[in-house]
Amino acid sequence: MSKDLGSQAGSCKDSRKSLIRKTINYFHKITSRILNSLNKMSIQFVITASFIFVTSIAIVFVGIALTNRVRVLAEENAIVNTRQIINQVNSNLDYYLRNMMDISNHLVDVIKSNKDTPNTELAQQMNSIMATRKDIVTMAVFSSEGELIACEPFYKLKKDIDITKYDWFTATIDNPENLFFSSPHVQNIFQKQHSWVVSLSREITFKRDGKTEKGVLLVDMNFSAIDQMCQNVVLGKKGYIYILDSDGNIVYHPQQQLINAGLKYENTNDVLKHVFGCFFDKHNGEKRLITIETVNYAGWRIVGIAYMDEIVYNMNDIGVYVVWILIFGILFSVFISFFISSKISQPIKRLEKYMKMVEQGNFDVNIDFKGGAEVANLAKAFNLMVTKIRQLMDQIVHEQEAKRISELEALQAQINPHFLYNTLDSIVWMAEKGKMQEVITMVTSLARLFRISISKGRNIITVEEEIEHARNYLIIQKIRYKNKFNFIINVNDKVLKYKTLKLVLQPIVENSIYHGIKYMVDEGLIIINAEERNGMLLFEVIDNGLGIMPEVLKNILTFDNRAAKGSGVGLKNVHERIRLYYGEDYGIQIESEPEEGTTVRIWQPIDCYEEGMSDLNEKG
Amino acid sequence: MKKVSLLIKLILAVACLASCAKNNDISIKEKSKIALVLKMNTGYHWSTIKQGADTAAREFNVNIYFYAPTREEDVNGQIELVNQALDAGVDGLILAASDFKQLVEVTEKAYDKKIPIIIIDSLVDTNKIHSYIATDNLDAGRKAGQALVEIAGTKCNVAIMSFVKGTSDADDRERGLFELINQYPSINVVAKEYCMSNMNRAKMLAREIISKNKNLDAIVALNSIASEGVAQVVEELGLDGKIKIIAFDGTINEINYLEEGIIHATVIQNPFAMGYLGVKYAVDMLNGNKIENYYKIEAKVITKENMYLQENQKLLFPFIK
Numbered sequence: 001m002s003k004d005l006g007s008q009a010g011s012c013k014d015s016r017k018s019l020i021r022k023t024i025n026y027f028h029k030i031t032s033r034i035l036n037s038l039n040k041m042s043i044q045f046v047i048t049a050s051f052i053f054v055t056s057i058a059i060v061f062v063g064i065a066l067t068n069r070v071r072v073l074a075e076e077n078a079i080v081n082t083r084q085i086i087n088q089v090n091s092n093l094d095y096y097l098r099n100m101m102d103i104s105n106h107l108v109d110v111i112k113s114n115k116d117t118p119n120t121e122l123a124q125q126m127n128s129i130m131a132t133r134k135d136i137v138t139m140a141v142f143s144s145e146g147e148l149i150a151c152e153p154f155y156k157l158k159k160d161i162d163i164t165k166y167d168w169f170t171a172t173i174d175n176p177e178n179l180f181f182s183s184p185h186v187q188n189i190f191q192k193q194h195s196w197v198v199s200l201s202r203e204i205t206f207k208r209d210g211k212t213e214k215g216v217l218l219v220d221m222n223f224s225a226i227d228q229m230c231q232n233v234v235l236g237k238k239g240y241i242y243i244l245d246s247d248g249n250i251v252y253h254p255q256q257q258l259i260n261a262g263l264k265y266e267n268t269n270d271v272l273k274h275v276f277g278c279f280f281d282k283h284n285g286e287k288r289l290i291t292i293e294t295v296n297y298a299g300w301r302i303v304g305i306a307y308m309d310e311i312v313y314n315m316n317d318i319g320v321y322v323v324w325i326l327i328f329g330i331l332f333s334v335f336i337s338f339f340i341s342s343k344i345s346q347p348i349k350r351l352e353k354y355m356k357m358v359e360q361g362n363f364d365v366n367i368d369f370k371g372g373a374e375v376a377n378l379a380k381a382f383n384l385m386v387t388k389i390r391q392l393m394d395q396i397v398h399e400q401e402a403k404r405i406s407e408l409e410a411l412q413a414q415i416n417p418h419f420l421y422n423t424l425d426s427i428v429w430m431a432e433k434g435k436m437q438e439v440i441t442m443v444t445s446l447a448r449l450f451r452i453s454i455s456k457g458r459n460i461i462t463v464e465e466e467i468e469h470a471r472n473y474l475i476i477q478k479i480r481y482k483n484k485f486n487f488i489i490n491v492n493d494k495v496l497k498y499k500t501l502k503l504v505l506q507p508i509v510e511n512s513i514y515h516g517i518k519y520m521v522d523e524g525l526i527i528i529n530a531e532e533r534n535g536m537l538l539f540e541v542i543d544n545g546l547g548i549m550p551e552v553l554k555n556i557l558t559f560d561n562r563a564a565k566g567s568g569v570g571l572k573n574v575h576e577r578i579r580l581y582y583g584e585d586y587g588i589q590i591e592s593e594p595e596e597g598t599t600v601r602i603w604q605p606i607d608c609y610e611e612g613m614s615d616l617n618e619k620g
Numbered sequence: 621m622k623k624v625s626l627l628i629k630l631i632l633a634v635a636c637l638a639s640c641a642k643n644n645d646i647s648i649k650e651k652s653k654i655a656l657v658l659k660m661n662t663g664y665h666w667s668t669i670k671q672g673a674d675t676a677a678r679e680f681n682v683n684i685y686f687y688a689p690t691r692e693e694d695v696n697g698q699i700e701l702v703n704q705a706l707d708a709g710v711d712g713l714i715l716a717a718s719d720f721k722q723l724v725e726v727t728e729k730a731y732d733k734k735i736p737i738i739i740i741d742s743l744v745d746t747n748k749i750h751s752y753i754a755t756d757n758l759d760a761g762r763k764a765g766q767a768l769v770e771i772a773g774t775k776c777n778v779a780i781m782s783f784v785k786g787t788s789d790a791d792d793r794e795r796g797l798f799e800l801i802n803q804y805p806s807i808n809v810v811a812k813e814y815c816m817s818n819m820n821r822a823k824m825l826a827r828e829i830i831s832k833n834k835n836l837d838a839i840v841a842l843n844s845i846a847s848e849g850v851a852q853v854v855e856e857l858g859l860d861g862k863i864k865i866i867a868f869d870g871t872i873n874e875i876n877y878l879e880e881g882i883i884h885a886t887v888i889q890n891p892f893a894m895g896y897l898g899v900k901y902a903v904d905m906l907n908g909n910k911i912e913n914y915y916k917i918e919a920k921v922i923t924k925e926n927m928y929l930q931e932n933q934k935l936l937f938p939f940i941k
Contacts, residue, residue: 158879186933192876194937249930257675260934261892 044345051337059329063322070318078306079278082235082291086304089241090293092229097297100200101179103129104219108204117206118150126152135225137195140218155190168201172216176203181298183249187220197222226252236310246299248272271303347375363390408577426480442479445472455502463530464496470505470528477513485517485524492531499607501581507570508541508600516545516598537604544597553592578604652682654712654902655705660817661688664844664871665891672895680903685710692817693784695719702726712902716741720788736905740894742789750905753897753915755889757789760919761796764840764866767885767921772864775806776837779829781846783817793842815846822849836863844869851877870936878924890917892938
């Protein structure tokens, strides 16, 4: 059994553990989610939001604590205040009742000191007391049989009245030593008298006709004095006090008439359970503070009723005040946090803007910052970095350009060995055959070709030289191909002195021969034109060869043709060199019609530097 | 950035709302004027109602405008007074109707003015009222009959002294009384008169009845004036004890007669409560609270024997002084 219990407890523990783990996991998830989303938000928002959050929580916490504290204080205060007031009433009432007892004592003394009762001294004393005290209704002395012996004012007893049956009479006989305070009642023993009174009665001994007898002294007091004592006691606006006797009858109530008419009830049962102290109750939905104090002699209870909503009314004021503090605190914190966060994030944002500019390729940024040491350092580092990048970029551009030029130069040089080998081969072959004239022509042409080709290492030569170069090349090739083709060169005299990039014609012509003419059955024709057109220098190389297929033509200048059979290498080379030298506006244009021929146009800017200047330029 | 500015706007809006909410703290209220129109401006019953109304007026801080004709049977006078009150622009009307039928028109007129109409003591023959506060007069009549049977026995000659014919309280009390009397065929009603709440007329009628009916055993008087008049005549003629008196209400004189054994039982109402509740209901309604549409006050039979019981003496002597 115990084992069962143990295992049960264990499983219970386990389930609790798993629950705890679950909740922890859950919180982990939530916090990580929050952190994740925070990562995505701007710093400014995060700072502002968290600042507001923290401040609000602090203010709310303080507000609640303050309100609660004030509420407790207000309640304590109300309890203390009410108690003080009740105590005051109590001491007044105490004093009043003692005064009544003194009066009765005085009367007892008078009665004792006289040999016969009633007598004139007693009547006089009673009379003077009545004259001074408005709160005393009647004073009377009764014998133990209930016979009226003395009375002030002078009333007649009702017929058929048995005094000995009244409470206040029997109580004194039962407790001869004590004074008795009755419940409030209508005093109905005298003819035509119906006053509400509290009766004070006590046993007395008096002498009548020389005999000592026992009797009862009755002092009836009305409520005027008590009323006066309690009337002005205020417990808030609605609060009041009332007095109960020990049996729960109401001695005094500010709305006695309503109580009598049955229109108002007091919950006297709860009150009777307390001798003194205080408690809260609910009456018609209102929370009330009931404070009770018991009067010494009569056993009366003074009951103070204070309405809590009057205390809470002040509380609401404080609540409103706290809410205002809260609102202004939050507003203030919003502004402060907004200010601080913008102070932090603004420079970062500016930095970001500059970085964007750099990202878009503008390296001419230089940030001048005064926004905090960290940001200034960051900016400095950023500036340094941008400068470095700029330098590196420039360097790369330079290097790249140098690399390309060297590459091109290498390409330019590439033409020669192959051709030279073939030509020399042809010359040898012709020399063997004894074709001396042709050998001479060829060697001469080759020499000219190379002279121009080398041209003291210059890249730019005159159109005349370039044409000459092409002509010599054609001469050599014509001999080599055994007059398989003819060529015509038309040069406008005007362009002869213009500058042109070296070796632009020869590769085109080479192409024409190798790809256009070489496989032709008929005799080929190559025409070279040089002229000025549209403000540009134009070389045209026209052949009537095989032409170029359209799909090849489409890509001939853009494709990296080194991979594809080596055809068009020359074309591309020339095109790139021109563009590298003169820009994108110039270069090669090809028109070709299969089986009809090809026209290649080489466009270059008109370059009419003075001889000296161009020399200077080329050296630089 | 956007979010923050939104946040600020939100907080400002809240602040604005809060400041708006604060503005309705103090509103100075003019004291409401409530008219109390009774059947008569003298007599224990009416003055006690007025005292109740005055107590409530003090408690709820309203002004009471008191109207009443000098004679209880003066129906037209009361109608005129109601009109007067309405012309004065009162905020509420408390009416003890002198006549069940004749006050209908003026009551409905008041109802149409959309002011609280509280009918006390005696009803008007219309539904256009907001509340009716009164002794259960039918039951009071029955209780008087019960007391008659207990005191004079089931075989007796009895005279009835009512006050005004046609008013609902008198009619109901008579009805209740006869309901009980009719159960006992041996109870012989020898006379029924209306004293018009006039003491002299009551005394005159009482003398007439007594002289005409030598075997009279009991007289039932249906209001305080009738009771006092009858008791006075019986005392004068030295017939106390021989002619039993069943009275209504608890004036000081009646209490003295009760103690002296001239009146044998009296049916008491609670006029103070009527006056007080009348005003309270009117005020409640003006404040928009819900009120009962009928508040029934139990009548109670008081005899010499039980008059000084704690609960009865409170009712009999509601005033401390």
